Amino acid sequence: MIRGKTAIVTGGSRGIGRAIVEKLASQGANVAVIYAGSQDLAQQVCTQCAQQYGSELKAYQCDVSDYEAVRQTVAQIRKEFGTVHILVNNAGITRDGLIAVMPREDLDAVIDTNLKGAFHMIRHCTGLFLRNREGCIVNIASVSGLMGNGGQCNYAASKAGLIGLTKSVARELASKGVRCNAIAPGFIETDMTRSQQENPLLTSIPLGRMGKPEEVADAVAFLVSADYITGEVLRVDGGIAM
Amino acid sequence: MYFEAIAKIVAERTGCEIANIQPESKFSELGIDSLDTVELLMNLEDEIGIEIELDQKVETIGDLDRLIQSKKG
Numbered sequence: 001m002i003r004g005k006t007a008i009v010t011g012g013s014r015g016i017g018r019a020i021v022e023k024l025a026s027q028g029a030n031v032a033v034i035y036a037g038s039q040d041l042a043q044q045v046c047t048q049c050a051q052q053y054g055s056e057l058k059a060y061q062c063d064v065s066d067y068e069a070v071r072q073t074v075a076q077i078r079k080e081f082g083t084v085h086i087l088v089n090n091a092g093i094t095r096d097g098l099i100a101v102m103p104r105e106d107l108d109a110v111i112d113t114n115l116k117g118a119f120h121m122i123r124h125c126t127g128l129f130l131r132n133r134e135g136c137i138v139n140i141a142s143v144s145g146l147m148g149n150g151g152q153c154n155y156a157a158s159k160a161g162l163i164g165l166t167k168s169v170a171r172e173l174a175s176k177g178v179r180c181n182a183i184a185p186g187f188i189e190t191d192m193t194r195s196q197q198e199n200p201l202l203t204s205i206p207l208g209r210m211g212k213p214e215e216v217a218d219a220v221a222f223l224v225s226a227d228y229i230t231g232e233v234l235r236v237d238g239g240i241a242m
Numbered sequence: 243m244y245f246e247a248i249a250k251i252v253a254e255r256t257g258c259e260i261a262n263i264q265p266e267s268k269f270s271e272l273g274i275d276s277l278d279t280v281e282l283l284m285n286l287e288d289e290i291g292i293e294i295e296l297d298q299k300v301e302t303i304g305d306l307d308r309l310i311q312s313k314k315g
Contacts (some may be wrong), residue, residue, distance in 0.1 A: 130281045131288065176281065 003028030003226045008079040010034040010064050010121060011091030013042035015190035016140060016169040019213035020088055020220050021057070022228065023051035027221060029086065032058040032077045038061055056081070064091050064117030065109075074124040084128045084225055089118035089162075096195055099153040107154045114158035116164070122169055126178070135178035138220050139166050141233065143186045143241040148203070157199075159184075163233055170231030179230040181223045185216045185239025206239030244310045248303055251285055265304035267281060279306075286310065 007024045011017040013034035021031050022045065022184025029136060031049070042059035049059050058080060062073040092114045095106035098199035118139050129135025144152050166182040173180065187193055187202060188211040196202070202210070219236045223229060235241055245265055255262040255283050263272070269279050279300060286306075287294055294313050300306045 127280075127284050131284045172277070176277065 002086070002221065004030075004081060004087040006030045006032065006076060006077075007086035007088065007224075008034060008121070008125065009033045009086055009088045009090055010062075010117065011036070013038040013045060013059070013186045014187065015192060016175070016188060016213045018045050018090075019217040020090060021045055022049055023214070023217035023221050024054040024086070024088075024224070025053045028053070028055060029043055030039050030081060031058075032081060032084075033057060033059045033066065034062050034091065035059060036061070036075065042216075045080055051074075060147060063113075064089075065112035067116075067123075069119050069223065070117075070120040071124050074128075074240065076122070078079060078128060083132060084125050085132065085135060087121055087135070087137045088140070088220055089119050089121050089137070090205040091110070092140065092158075092192075094152065094155050094195065096151050097153060098130065102154065110154040110158050111161070114155070115161040116181050118162055119165060122165070122180075126173065129173070129178045130176055133177045134175075135173070136224050137166075137169065137178070137180040139163075139180070139182040140220075141166070141182040141184045141218070143184045143235060144145060146184055146233070147241045166233065167231045168200050174230055174237075179227075181226075181229060181231065182233045183219050183223070184235045184241065186211060186240045188213055188216060188236075201240065205237075206242070209238065211238055214222045243307065244286070245287060245303065245307045247289055248282070248306055249281055251289070255282065263303060264311065265302065265307065267303050268301055268308075269303070270301070280307075290314075 007029045009021050009165050012021045014037040027030050033042050046059050047059035084159050095110050139162050141162045142159040144156040145163050148156050166180050170180040216236050249263040
């Protein structure tokens with residue numbers, strides 16, 4: 001189901017995105033890895049997966065918050081891979097702070113990348129999905145978008161928005177064979193959660209530990225193969241948001 | 243004029259007789275909803291070999307024909 005398909009993974013050079021790239025490549029997908037700044041890391045994951053799994057991988061630098069840049073990048077990917085079957089919107093940033101003192105730039109930056117970035121990617125990939133009469137979108141949201149998180153109003157709002165986007169796209173495109181789901185990771189061991197080490201919520205994870213990027217990647221692979229699931233938000237959070 | 247190309251794809255898609263499709267035929271009357279119209283456009287792009295941005299409302303076969311002509315022009 002994944003073998004031979006072409007996937008785009010945004011934010012694919014590090015953290016959860018990198019684990020998703022490795023997982024999809026290990027199952028035989030060809031992967032276009034979109035990265036914002038870490039060219040060396042993106043190149044490295046492509047080379048490593050190509051050698052290890054024999055898949056075709058290529059890194060593309062693109063700021064997903066830029067509508068026009070996304071259009072051009074998707075067109076380039078189409079030219080080089082032929083089409084796209086799987087889109088994983090993983091690119092995300094945090095600019096944590098208290099809402100009472102949060103500069104508007106921190107709100108805009110987070111919404112622009114996390115929410116608009118996913119919108120832009122879906123906007124420009126949907127034509128390809130409609131042509132193929134198949135497509136699978138997985139948006140990486142967050143438990144912050146489900147239960148809120150003090151100090152992360154901007155991030156939580158962007159992720160809650162992403163869940164609304166997921167369900168709307170799922171409804172809009174279901175009749176065309178296009179599925180759209182979200183994953184809501186909890187606290188996953190990445191660079192991004194370093195700032196959360198003091199979060200009291202960490203002690204209330206029922207499974208008693210942080211998650212691993214590979215555990216989120218496993219859920220992505222599951223949703224990509226789950227033909228009868230659309231509009232779902234799958235928590236991968238050790239039970240924290242149940 | 244892309245009327246024939248459009249009519250051919252619409253006929254294939256809906257199973258209606260190509261002779262019954264006129265420039266003034268509305269997509270909705272042919273059983274084609276707005277998302278189907280977008281999909282139709284994607285197929286036409288491949289057939290005609292141009293990229294068309296659907297940035298305005300098209301109600302009839304003739305509307306779509308004119309839109310493509312204006313983009314190609």
